[in-house]
Amino acid sequence: MAPAGARRRVTALFDEPHAVVHAIEQLRKQRVGDVTVYSPIPEPDVIEATGGEVSIVRRYALLGGIVGCLSGFALTLWSSYAYPLVTGGKPIGSIPPYVIIAFELTILFTGIACIVALSLHNRMPRLRLRDDFDPRFTGDRFGIVVQCGPAEAPGIERTLREAGAVEVRVG
């Protein structure tokens, strides 16, 4: 039991995504701030309901692609002129074949940038899971965890139950 006056954690478990969406909407209407939503699947409706910013991964992907493309041309052109040797009767710096290297490196760097973004912004790898994590969140239950003051907890608990939570805990 949390001491009187301490912040409370309300954890609700759902087995239906539309109930989660409904619960999130209700919490937003009540202007409840500190909400974490867990989902066993990348359910678009749930992700959309939480609002939030557009994923930053796209910027990493773009940057990775540009760096990959430039480095492909830089590597091929620089190394050709660093040791000039005519091969196949082609110019020393022969752009068409170098497009292939630049293309492959564009793809490679974009992919690596995506995984770097995912790792940084999802804070992975992590050895310790969050305190409010329940193993059922990766199985068959969706979860909403609300951090709130002691006075708000009963109202939030009621809202979550009414939205269709199959289990609500206040701690």
Added chain:
Amino acid sequence: MATVAPAAGSIFAKVDRDIVRTLWAPGWRYRLVMAGVLATLGFGIFCWIYQIKVGLGVAGYAPAVMWAVYITNFVFWVGIAHSGTLISAILYLFRSGWRTTINRSAEAMTIFAVMTAGLFPIIHLGRPWYFFYLIPYPNERTIWPNFKSPLIWDFFAIGTYFTISLIFWFTGLVPDLATIRDRATGIKKKIYGLLSLGWQGTVTEWRNYRKAYLYMAAIATPLVLSVHSVVSWDFAMAIVPGWHSTIFAPYFVAGAIFSGIAMVMTLVIPMRFAFGLDDYINEYHVENMAKVLLLTCWIVTYAYIFEYFMAWYSGDPIEWASFVWRATGDYKIPFAIMMLCNSVIPQLCWSKRVRRSIWGMFVISLFVNLGMWYERFVIIVGSLAHEFVPSSWAYYKPTWVELGITAGAFAWFIMWFMLFAKTLPAVSIAEIKEAAAEGYWRPGRAPEEKV
């Protein structure tokens, strides 16, 4: 998209149970097959060591046929890899629901096929320990690789393909590894906990994950088309009659998807029966794969016909002689096997009954695998053995060393796939649950029944 609620999470729980129970604790059949696979792999390794010790003379090279079974295997295995990316990336972008249950196995197949393909350029080298000369690094003589050479393009293409396929596959695996972590105990929990990188399934995690996955699918799509195009240019850039052709890139890409989809069937059908995955891989999926097989069969067949047309229409007597010889000369039997397996037998897929026959399609997939291996052989050996000058015409046949290494490569590939099937989820848990939540999939339903 409208959300159809799962029945009280029970479908999710069933998916977890069904997939997690396929892991670990192999039965006696698995061990028996693995023993056979390891024995074959051991023989392959012995053959390679023998070749390294004695030299490349133990291979059946007959000048000018200096590219033969090893390069055939290289092209074959790179081709096999392609279908995995088709199913995992291209069909993902097209939102094809039927890919969900087979994409994980197909992606795994891609990685293991590239690992197998990557062995052959090294096996093919006289001094395999100098393979790193291909890598562009500033060595002590400041000599860089020749970036105008298709062999260097190949190095970049295959290297990128392997890396991206691995990243894409692992990204898809992370949420599933967390699911297994939370259902395992003891040391397994620790291992899967490390592998899952601390995934918890918060919406923020999913938001970034979805974007990253989408971008990876988007870049893997042009990549897959480029890789086999680059492999085809290993040949098309040379002036050898039978190789020097502008249709080689699309021809090879279509052939790659054709052979890859056949290999997916060859792998997932026995896996379905071994693991009791009837709810996940059924007639519906096999029929869809059969349709892709039939489509790519016709693209390949069109390329076969068009090659002959162009050889005739170009008015080049050497080119025409090479193609006539391909069908009537020393390699007419491989040519006939190729035509039979790749162009004739797949026509059975016009029948819905055949397309929906799981074992029927398994047998057809075996024929296509065989036919596509022979296609690579016919293109490579059949062209080199009959070049411009009659004095350089040659007759090559593989030796026991080459055949042993080839068998070992198949064993190497199967070994990795079997290890994968017992240690990692062979069906994507999160994607199946998502399909269930969105109404694409329900256990036990008839394949075409609407949910």
